[in-house]
Amino acid sequence: MTPSRTETLVRVGKPLVFLLCLAPMGHLLWRVVMETIGANPVETLIHATGDWTLRLLLITLAVTPLRRLTGQVWLIRFRRQLGLFAFFYACLHLTAYLWLDQFFDWRAIIEDIVKRPYITVGFAAFVLLIPLAVTSTRGWTRRLGRRWKTLHRVVYFIAILGVVHYLWLVKADRFEPILYGVILAGLLAFRIPWRKGNQSGVN
């Protein structure tokens, strides 16, 4: 693709991806306003924002494999945007828990984080996302240099924590968390430099 065509693609694509990523939140708000959110709106909001955090994390992690498989280098230009939206939904997820579920009852919240392993790992995943979101700017990328790459590899660990958080929370039906886990395993396996010619450091 010529450079100018790539630029057009990215210029048009970015606002489009932006709107697409906002759509799940828009849909949830619409259901709240129209009162079609169901019998337990708090549960629905917490589950939906959690689902979208995980989905966007996996989509973000799929950019590099997709780029390498298709040779479409421009795909990388969407990665930061997707990653930041994963963080955005994680913020919504945490806010819904702190506010609508716990009503800022800090004693109960701290007890949850300390005593309930699935909340411990979920909270850890959120905390670890913060430095990645903060250092996602061009300025920080430049300032951190080679260390930026190392820091942002933490996202692999965060995604694992996210899947474990989901797996430990379900009561009996583990189909969905296992599905997320299998997809994540595939995306991580792709990054293992076991093939010749893949020594260049995929990130």
Place this chain on the structure above:
Amino acid sequence: EAIPNLKPSPLSTDEPPTSFKDVSRYNNFYEFGTEKYDPSTNAQTLRTRPWTVAVDGECESPGEIGIEDILTGFTQEERIYRLRCVEAWAMVVPWVGFPLGDLLQRFKPTSKARYVAFETLHDPEQMPGQRRAVLDWPYREGLRMDEAMHPLTILATGLYGELLPNQNGAPLRLVVPWKYGFKSIKSIVRIRFTEQEPPATWNRMQPNEYGFYANVNPEVDHPRWSQKRHRVIGEGLFAGKRETLPFNGYADQVASLYSGMDLRRFF
């Protein structure tokens, strides 16, 4: 279909009932899927007529009883009960039903009958959720004999004055209002008097998370979440949670059943 000649009950709560819409759509009934709205979508495949319940075990006159005999042979009452799910949400449900003890007496339990075991229908054709081994089918539950004979314990045949919707456990389900909802087994086809504590599905699957007794108890947390408070269905986004009461607020009537028992151990 409306149930005629309903008798009100002094055992009913005067708290406002949860809407029919929420009661009949927000269900845990894994036989029809594990998501809350699955049962109301999928449960129309359940055939509730003809329906017979086999009663056997430690009793003098084992036998079968059909649903029509159950509906006409026992005085149906309206019982408005609080329902507290182990997942920390609650509803108020205007059940229609009759004391379980009335039915059990007919089969003359012997002195060896110390427990009552219940079983849900097992038929993956009618219950598509049973095609996956999410739980160890058929669903089983059990009560101690004194719990089963307690006047608060009912077999429900309806809600909101009408026959039970399939997704709520038609045509016949247990309701034990001081225990977590999973004890109140749905679509019962078998009742058995036993000498030993019978197996209960969730208890067998995760003994550290779901006890055999499963009495509502704010002092004993589920390992993965607190049981101190619960959300009331239908109160909306900003209502917050309410304090959970011991035995779901029925302590005056039932606490004596457990006197001398360590409720942390027998949770």
